[in-house]
Amino acid sequence: MSKGIEQQTDKRSNGKVIKKLVLLVFAMFGFGFALVPLYDVFCDITGLNGKTNDVGVAYENDGIDTTRTVKVQFITRMAKGIPWQFEPVINEISVHPGEVKFVNFYAKNKSKRDIIGKAVPSVSPGIAAGYFQKIECFCFTQQPLKSGEDVEMGLQFYVDIDLPSEINTLTLSYTLYEISVKVDS
Missing domain, CATH: 2.60.370.10 (Ctag/Cox11)
Incomplete structure (x- = not known):
């Protein structure tokens, strides 16, 4: 009798492990999918990306600071x-x-x-x-x-x-x- 209970417990335990592993796979996929936008946000916050404008800008004549070079x-x-x-x-x-x-x-x-x-x-x-x-x-x-x-x-x-x-x-x-x-x- 106890052998049957142990096998049932093992099956439930295995089922829980499988569910957790499947959930982990989906979480990893989701993280990989979100990595690029997350990296862009991180770079914007920290100023690390170095991206410049992709189209021309109009010159805004706010004067020239001749005190700095x-x-x-x-x-x-x-x-x-x-x-x-x-x-x-x-x-x-x-x-x-x-x-x-x-x-x-x-x-x-x-x-x-x-x-x-x-x-x-x-x-x-x-x-x-x-x-x-x-x-x-x-x-x-x-x-x-x-x-x-x-x-x-x-x-x-x-x-x-x-x-x-x-x-x-x-x-x-x-x-x-x-x-x-x-x-x-």
Whole structure:
């Protein structure tokens, strides 16, 4: 008699474990699904993401703070496998907050085929990303280059006058990705 009770208890116990494991699997799936929006919220709160505006902004002439100078550095890199040369024409520029500046980036398609590229910007420190305003940028559009073609691509920007005073240097980094396959399909 006690053997039957033990087997029933074991079956109930096994059923509880299975239910808990299934619940755990669903919870893990839900967490994985929610991870991207949670990461975005975390980055917004901590200022770690470095995302800049995706479309041009109108220049807000709040004056130019000539008492401050901010160094803006430019860094470029290419995603693995894209056969381009991609670099800033100048590596850094000094700018007064509120002052509009224009810089160029050089790109050359070194492959034997036409390629469409897309540059993705990031600003560091991340907290300064909201103060780096792009008026016009090649990163807003796709960049198609024929085999062997080269081009200078422009960036017009300003650093918002409300940039915290402890930030003296901004780094604008572009990563160039090939999107030819995505456009073709």
